[in-house]
Amino acid sequence: MTEEQKLLSPADPKMTARDVKVFYGVKEAIKGVSIDVDMDNVTAFIGPSGCGKSTFLRTLNRMNDTVASARVEGTITLDGEDIYAPSMDVVQLRARVGMVFQKPNPFPKSIYENIAYGPRIHGLASAKADLDVIVEKSLRRAGLWDEVKDRLNDSGTALSGGQQQRLCIGRAIAVEPEVILMDEPCSALDPIATAKIEELIHELRGRYGIVIVTHNMQQAARVSQRTAFFHLGELVEYGVTSDIFTNPRQERTKDYITGRYG
């Protein structure tokens, strides 16, 4: 097996998607997408606005369930288990596959309570001391601990945008997920805050399977090992990040990367 094949079809994938189609009513928003997610590499989804990359991301933890008209076909597995099977509990699934959104969305609660929210609803801590440990660990991993350790009781919404986004990442980490989905996590942030999030993604890689949607191609090149280029609901090209950006095989990928549209 070549290096490329090993990267694109890892031997022990955390999640796999095979021929996934998403319909909104009769409109086919995603047209047969297959990819793998593993723990050691970051997967980036790129493509112009409305190409379906966020829609596909949301099928991976069944957030599309909240949209009444959405319907998913194909198979998505987590540790070999079909996540759309009737036996799959969506609450458990989302605890294992966490998500970070485009716009930082901390709850209108204290910083501590924001992090403690997930562990509480999943019963991960029985005593206050356990919860304190989880909060500190999560904030440390999110790279936010040193900035907020003296004001854990301040409101999460009072933090800066970049800090709010790291709080949201910490919140997702707190429930010990296996995969973290990030939906354009830096699109509402300034360059310095963006750099911090990217650094964080590097640190989290290996511990969690990470999938990131971004419209920023430099960001995809910086943080990911695998890149999937979406256009009009199709997975146009899926390859090793360095190849996609230096040597795209498809004409459409090349046009997008060189800035001809998008």
Place this chain on the structure above:
Amino acid sequence: MTGPAILLLLAGLGAIAWVSARARAMRLADVARATGRRDAVHSLPGYHGWYVALWTLIPAAIFLAVWANVAPGLVTQQVLHDPAAQSLPADAFARSAILGEARAIAAGDQAAAFNPASNALVDPYSDAITKYGVIGAVLALILAFAGGAYAFTRIRADFRARTRVERLVMATLLVASLLAIVTTLGIVGSLLWESFRFFSMVSPIDFLFGLKWSPQSAAMGYGNDDAFGAVPLFWGTIFIGAIIAMIVAIPLGLMSAVYLTQYASPTVRKWMKPLLEVLAGVPTVVYGYFAALTIAPALRDLAVSIGIHSASSESALAAGLVMGVMIIPFVSSMADDSIAAVPQSMRDGSLAMGATTSETIRKVMIPAALPGVVGGVLLAVSRAIGETMIVVMAAGLAANLTLNPFASVTTVTTQIVQLLTGDQEFDSAKTLAAFALGLVLFIVTLLLNIVALRVVKKYREAYE
């Protein structure tokens, strides 16, 4: 000339003024346009028409309004100078009775006189009425012509008729909006004045903190001391409107809002929301007899069957329960708005953590929407404590200071109705007490509304 006839005549004049002024303006505009200058013509001919028509109508109408108030005095003056009036009795009351009767006969409102002395004055009266009627009509017509003619002579191609007509439109609208404010100020003024008179008879301390309410005993001459302690009324109002009604309305309103915003499919929501809002359109008197005739007896029977024999058929519980149902739409629609205003991203954030819908609602949505919900509840309370019909019909009149929901209590509004219905003398402490109660109610609801609106507004700003 009669009133309707003169009004018709004026309207006709106005129409003629409109048509002729418009025609003249059109001709002048044609001439002016021939000069080729763009700004030669200012207003459309229609505006000239309105300008002249309004000048014809408004001065005459104002004059008629003033005349309608002045003329009766002039008529009476003339009748009193008539020789037939010399035989009138000196007593002012008898005089005005005879004069009034004569006037009524002369005007055709009354067929025959009770007092024969009136008959002699009928003819002088009808003469005088006719005379001043004609004078008024002639003056009004002269004014209409004068106004119309003045305006007509001002028509020129570059005359700014549009600006003037628009200014009048604005003035009319301004007067309309001021009228509501002036009325409110008048009501507040009268409340303050009558309350002031009341408090000069009864000490405000006794009124606000006294525990015994028995205005009847004061009216029967036992003195004003201790008779006007309004605490039982305040308690009854709070017990029914702010406690029992809210125990019903807050959970039901909140839960229906949560269901409608979070669980209901769009179709269900489309049907249920208007149906719920229909509750707000039911006349309160209907709720009132529902409370008095259906709920109250049922509650009394229930209370007796579980061994509470003191239960009254006019219980606080019956009035409060029905009032709570009445308030549900207020709470639910305010809560609905505030929950819907919580950003979708907040809900997604919680669901993506693996929270269930109900955990998301309890731990994220409702805390985030809380200020709006609280504002809605405060508005509902202010509405409930001012509500009158239900409590008048179902709550009873006994001013009891009790915690027993099956006992009869009374409220501020019920007592106001009670104090002011029937024949009343308007200078006794008993009657004036109604105004003092009204003032308290007004101040409390005003404060509640201000606080509620501020809370809601502040909250709205937070998410926009």
